[in-house]
Amino acid sequence: MSTTYDVIVIGSGHNGLVCGAYLAKSGLKTLVLERREIVGGAAVTEEFTPGFRASRFSYVMSLLHPRVIRDLELDTFGLEVLPANDLFCPLGGDDYIVFSDDMRKTQAEFARFSRHDAEIYPQFARYLEESAAVVRQLLFETPVDPVRRSWRDFKKSASLLWRHRRIGDRAYRLVDLLTQSAVDYLSAWFENDTIKSVLAYYASIGTFAGPRSPGTAYVIMHHLMGEHQGAGGWGFVRGGMGAITAAIARSGARFGMEIVTQAPVAEVLVSAGRVTGVRTADGRDFSARAVASNAAATTLFRRLIAPEHLPAELLREIDTFRTFSTAFKMNVAAHQPPRYRAFDAARQGFRYPTYVHIAPGIDYLERAYDDAKYGWYSRKPFVTPVVPTIVDDSLAPAGKHVINIFGGHAPYKLRDGASWADEKRNLTKAVLDVIDEMAPGFSGQVIEAETLVAPDLEAIVGLPQGHIFHGELSADQLFWQRPAPHWADYRTPITGLHQCGSSTHPGGGVSGIPGHNAAREIAKDWKRLQAPRAL
Known part of the structure; x- marks a missing residue:
């Protein structure tokens, strides 16, 4: 095979594949190098015990952007979304609450707990959707650097402000989301603890925080921004999450994108301040005028590049980028799925709750965080059990089931040397x-269970300290500060070296947007990158 390309992408996670596919589509000779033996990063479908396959890491689709699906024609290459049913939340005994995309159904559920909350819910939903609409406008923007004093940077900042001048007073809503805790934000609307906990649950997914932690209100919106069918825009993919990355890979292949697996990159090669290619762990060199890294920012800047090529200020920012994770994932093979005492198919209007949250109350969520805050796993973790085999029979033997369980908290490092x-x-x-x-x-129905904690997620798929977003989604780590001030525009201090992973704007989740945006910026730079290198 060739060893010279226009662009090399480090890592075949979904963002790396999206970036590579767009670049190949634009006519650039593109190579994707993957450390593992399977393509897909954290969006893979793997056999975890004989006869049972699971979305081993990421487990539901919600944020994959319709623009990416449309541009890369992923439906043509096998992507089939299976909407999840309404969110079912058992509360203990025979009690439960349902959260639905159907406004009237959710209001009826809320009315069982608070008439006030049921009546105000449509107003809250509109308010949150209007805030989400503001954020959606920014998803495809390249973050500006508001403190650089060049005329070029001033024009970029002014252009951004002008394009979004109609946001108006809605900008203040973003301040509330970015600074308030989930509990404070929700308490301004709702009075009932159970109702607040249904929404506050989203603030705990993938974050090392509790619902009373400042800034967690934003995480609620991040998880509910999906534009697909299903509760909160969440759904399954036929064949598991690996079907997403397989479709992206096939889309890119028609434009000539090449993928090499079992090719871990050991070093990004740099000469005179410009990237020249990469070297793999087995000593192979590949040359390119541009390199896009889908690896976490901490991996790229601290493991793949010699420090003399980077400014000390950037390295300090990367060293303080918060990635400590308390997320865990379980893949369970079972004879039968969980049979919830409180679930009644006739009453709920669907045959089985494929999508469930277990965390009955704000205090339950906060206590789960308290355990982790002091270095231990939650005695009573919050958990999301989902059962894709109810709608997808390709993952398990006939009559058997796969249950994906995501939850918190289980710290990356345990106290007292445990x-x-x-x-x-x-x-x-x-x-x-x-x-x-x-x-x-x-538990008596379980055939086999695989439990993955943060160190496993880091070791297997390179998530930094196991963080599913590559870093906390907090005000100090978003937009022009993600992953570091001055370098949030998908570029780096090394000419031709770009970032395309979840460490960049707009952050984690299987959206494909960082990959899309990075490809656009590489295309903008391409003419300059083709200029002859100085001797």
Whole structure:
């Protein structure tokens, strides 16, 4: 195979593939290098026990942007979305609450707990959607650098402000979302704890924070910005999440994009301040005028580039970029899915709750965080059990099921020198105990369970400290500060080296937007990158 390309992409996660596919579509000779033996990064479908396949890491589709789907024609290449049913939240005993895309259905559910909250919910939903609409306008923007004093940078900032001049007073809503806790934000609207906890749950997904932590209000909106069918825009993909990355890879292949697996990049090669290519762990050199890194920013700047090529200020920012994770993921093979005591198919209007949140109350969520805050896993974790095999029979033997369980909290590092090798089985039991409380006897249906904690997520797919977003979604780590001030525009101090992963704007989730935006910026720079290198 060739060793000289226009562009090399480091990592075949969904953003790397999206970036590569767009660049190949524009006519550039593009190579994607993947460390593992399978394409897809965290969006993969793998067999975790004989006969059972699972979306092993990311587990539901919500944020994959319609523009990316349309531009790369992913429907043509096998992407089939299966909407999840209404969100079912068991509360203990026979009690429950349902959260639905159907406004009237959600109001009826809320009315069982608070007439006031039911009546105000449509106004809240409109308010949050208007705020989400503002953020959606910014998703495809390249972050500006508001403090640079050049005329060129001033024009970029002025142009951004002019394009979004109609945002007006809605900008103040973003300040509230970025600074308030989920509880404070929701308490301005709702009075009932159960109703608040249904929405505050989203603020805990993938974050090392509790619902009372400042800034968590924004995370609610981040998770609910999906534009697909299903509760909160969440749904399954036929064949698992690996079907998304397989479709992107096939789309790119028709334009000549090449992918090489089992090719871990060990070093980004730099000469006279310009990228010249990469070197793999087995000593192979590949040359290119541009390199796009889908690796986490901490990996790129601290492991793949010699420090003499980078300014000390950037390295300090990267060293303080917060990635500490408390997320865990379980993949369970079972004879039967959880049978929730509170679920009644006739009453709910769907045959089985494929999408469930278990966290009955704000205090429950906060106590789960309290355990992690002091260096231990949650005694009673919050968990999201989803059962894709109810709608997708391609993942398990006939009559059997796969249950994906995502939850928190399980710190990357445990206190007092404790080891996950010793404690993982205890975390697994704690999770199954929580589900058994709502679905008695489920643990007895388990055939096999794979539990992945933050160090596993880091070791297997390179998530920094296991963080599913590559870093916290907080005000100090968003837009022009993601991943570092002055370098949030997908570029780096090294000419021709770009970033295209979740460490960049707009952050994590299987959206494809960082990959799309990085490809656009590389295309803008391409004429300059083709200029002869100085001797």
